[in-house]
Amino acid sequence: MNALPGWQAAKALCAWLFKMLRRHRPALAGFVLLALMAGLAFLGPVFTPYTAADVSGPYLDPGGKHWLGTDSQGYDLFTRLIYGARTTLLIALAATVLSMALGSLIGAVAGFCGRWVDTLLMRLVDFAMSFPAFLLAVVIVAILGKNLDNLILAVGLVGAPVFARQVRAEILRVMSMEYMAAASALGLPASRALFAHALPNSLNPIIVLSTLGMGGAILEVAALNFLGLGGDPYQVPEWGLILKQGWDEADKGTVQVAAAGLAIFVTVLGFNLFGDGLRDELDPRAKRR
Amino acid sequence: MIAYTIKRLLLAVPLLIAVLLVSFLMLWALPGDPTHALLGRHWTPEAAEAVKIREGLDKPIPEQFTTYLSGVAKGDLGRSTASGVPVIEELKRRIPATIELSLAAMVVAVIAGISLGILSALKPRSWIDMLGLTGALVGVSVPIFWLGIMAQRFFQPGGWLSSMIDGANLPTGGRHADTLQLAESVADTTSATGFYLYDTLLVFRDMGAFMDVLAHLALPALVLASIPTALITRITRSAIGEVLQQDYIRTARAKGLSTRTVVLRHALRNASIPIVTTAGTQLGYLLGGAVLTETIFSWPGLGRYVIEAINAQDIRPLQGSILFIAGVFIVVNLLVDLSYGMLDPRVRKPGGEK
Numbered sequence: 001m002n003a004l005p006g007w008q009a010a011k012a013l014c015a016w017l018f019k020m021l022r023r024h025r026p027a028l029a030g031f032v033l034l035a036l037m038a039g040l041a042f043l044g045p046v047f048t049p050y051t052a053a054d055v056s057g058p059y060l061d062p063g064g065k066h067w068l069g070t071d072s073q074g075y076d077l078f079t080r081l082i083y084g085a086r087t088t089l090l091i092a093l094a095a096t097v098l099s100m101a102l103g104s105l106i107g108a109v110a111g112f113c114g115r116w117v118d119t120l121l122m123r124l125v126d127f128a129m130s131f132p133a134f135l136l137a138v139v140i141v142a143i144l145g146k147n148l149d150n151l152i153l154a155v156g157l158v159g160a161p162v163f164a165r166q167v168r169a170e171i172l173r174v175m176s177m178e179y180m181a182a183a184s185a186l187g188l189p190a191s192r193a194l195f196a197h198a199l200p201n202s203l204n205p206i207i208v209l210s211t212l213g214m215g216g217a218i219l220e221v222a223a224l225n226f227l228g229l230g231g232d233p234y235q236v237p238e239w240g241l242i243l244k245q246g247w248d249e250a251d252k253g254t255v256q257v258a259a260a261g262l263a264i265f266v267t268v269l270g271f272n273l274f275g276d277g278l279r280d281e282l283d284p285r286a287k288r289r
Numbered sequence: 290m291i292a293y294t295i296k297r298l299l300l301a302v303p304l305l306i307a308v309l310l311v312s313f314l315m316l317w318a319l320p321g322d323p324t325h326a327l328l329g330r331h332w333t334p335e336a337a338e339a340v341k342i343r344e345g346l347d348k349p350i351p352e353q354f355t356t357y358l359s360g361v362a363k364g365d366l367g368r369s370t371a372s373g374v375p376v377i378e379e380l381k382r383r384i385p386a387t388i389e390l391s392l393a394a395m396v397v398a399v400i401a402g403i404s405l406g407i408l409s410a411l412k413p414r415s416w417i418d419m420l421g422l423t424g425a426l427v428g429v430s431v432p433i434f435w436l437g438i439m440a441q442r443f444f445q446p447g448g449w450l451s452s453m454i455d456g457a458n459l460p461t462g463g464r465h466a467d468t469l470q471l472a473e474s475v476a477d478t479t480s481a482t483g484f485y486l487y488d489t490l491l492v493f494r495d496m497g498a499f500m501d502v503l504a505h506l507a508l509p510a511l512v513l514a515s516i517p518t519a520l521i522t523r524i525t526r527s528a529i530g531e532v533l534q535q536d537y538i539r540t541a542r543a544k545g546l547s548t549r550t551v552v553l554r555h556a557l558r559n560a561s562i563p564i565v566t567t568a569g570t571q572l573g574y575l576l577g578g579a580v581l582t583e584t585i586f587s588w589p590g591l592g593r594y595v596i597e598a599i600n601a602q603d604i605r606p607l608q609g610s611i612l613f614i615a616g617v618f619i620v621v622n623l624l625v626d627l628s629y630g631m632l633d634p635r636v637r638k639p640g641g642e643k
Binding site for chain 2: 123126127130131132133134135138139142143215219222223226227228229240243247254257258260261264265268269272273
């Protein structure tokens with residue numbers, strides 16, 4: 001087993017994570033919250049006798065049979081929230097991966113090429129940032145059409161400029177290192193120098209931003225869905241949508257609103273706590289205080 | 290300073306042009322051709338022809354853009370397809386509502402954030418520091434629409450608060466009590482501005498109405514203030530904390546100055562750049578972030594206008610609101626940058642580090 005390089009790397013990663021979590025209490029709290037949510041998301045169906053499609057009477061009170069009661073359509077609320085955890089996390093992950101990939105690519109190319117490429121790309125980034133991000137996402141969905149794919153695309157696009165700026169700064173720092181001079185002295189092609197050397201050495205801020213970005217993406221996705229921009233209401237039980245449905249029921253939906261909002265809050269809190277810890281560890285220059 | 294100001298002003302020009310271009314192109318970006326976007330459900334081949342001629346859609350696009358620009362310059366943003374009302378009229382009614390809400394939230398955030406930040410920085414690891422740190426973390430993690438709905442449930446008549454303290458409640462929707470009819474009074478009075486706090490207090494001189502408007506403003510402003518308060522607390526704490534380590538602060542203390550003077554005269558001024566930046570950029574975000582707060586509190590402002598326009602597939606109001614919000618965002622960011630020059634002499638020097 002030990003011979004596998006992947007196994008070695010995973011072991012080293014776990015050891016590093018363990019050390020970091022022991023030193024950084026808030027990050028530990030965040031990690032526990034996230035582990036809890038991930039556990040619910042993937043093992044959740046074990047805890048509930050219902051599936052997301054099982055219907056009982058509408059508006060049943062919380063109690064032994066339905067922990068959080070049922071909603072206006074008679075679905076078990078606890079079950080919907082558990083299945084919602086999976087959807088919410090996957091949607092946010094998709095959006096964050098898009099932001100990361102696009103933003104890092106733009107930032108890396110700008111920093112690496114310099115000159116007019118840099119100016120052009122960074123002007124584009126400035127321009128994207130001259131709109132309030134959330135409003136920009138609203139407009140993108142409005143133009144492309146209200147459905148979940150466009151929602152993910154919008155949140156992903158809007159998150160990209162932050163990555164672009166950070167990665168560009170990091171690439172500029174890495175480019176002044178001696179191993180980059182060595183790479184060019186050895187005659188490596190530019191693409192290899194960028195993707196095999198400069199970018200891997202700029203990973204730290206990307207990891208930190210992605211973690212914090214997950215929290216932001218969950219909030220944005222939930223908010224867009226809350227505004228009714230995500231399309232089909234009963235197909236995908238995302239938390240923001242469950243919250244909106246509770247809100248539409250006025251006083252009858254209070255438990256639904258409270259529970260769905262709490263789920264969003266706890267998860268975002270987890271990402272923020274864990275992300276702050278990662279930042280202190282991986283990106284000490286950005287450390288606050 | 291003048292060179293810096295001019296340079297910064299010139300940088301804002303291409304941004305403004307780009308924003309204009311985007312809001313113009315929104316008409317073309319929608320699925321189908323612009324006549325569909327403009328007519329919506331009322332689309333017929335004949336109506337499409339008529340609209341093409343009326344809006345000049347048969348002309349080359351650059352010419353259409355210059356026509357659009359001169360329209361914007363004259364304040365003509367087209368008419369709403371749904372209601373037929375000129376967009377500019379609707380904006381005039383709604384902009385004061387959104388600005389009043391955003392400014393109120395900003396005042397709360399600046400006062401609460403800076404005080405909490407200073408107190409936290411003065412006593413690191415004390416209970417107030419822990420409170421500030423926790424509050425800041427909660428503020429950036431909580432979904433604002435959830436906070437709003439929960440606040441409504443708590444403060445509404447017959448809500449949880451009124452069951453604890455007999456009958457205590459706050460209004461949870463709109464800008465004033467229905468009986469006041471402020472919108473009509475404002476429309477009839479030339480000196481009225483649409484900023485209801487100002488109008489009721491100074492134009493109508495009606496204390497009862499003022500208190501009513503203030504009560505209606507309370508919940509949405511507090512909810513909207515949550516994120517900027519959190520960010521301002523964080524940045525003030527770290528900026529003041531950093532300045533307090535400096536030698537000149539030790540000198541000031543050694544001279545026997547009181548903590549109060551040291552903090553207010555020396556530390557706060559030197560920590561002001563990051564604080565002003567955060568507050569300024571947040572003001573821009575508030576104008577956009579008001580979308581959610583306005584939806585929950587039935588606030589008749591720009592944010593709700595955007596959502597109503599999207600739901601009604603009404604393109605002109607959407608273009609107009611986006612243009613206004615992005616324009617304000619750019620101008621606020623410009624003012625923030627220019628204020629650096631006043632706060633930090635180093636920025637003014639040519640070749641100085643920006």
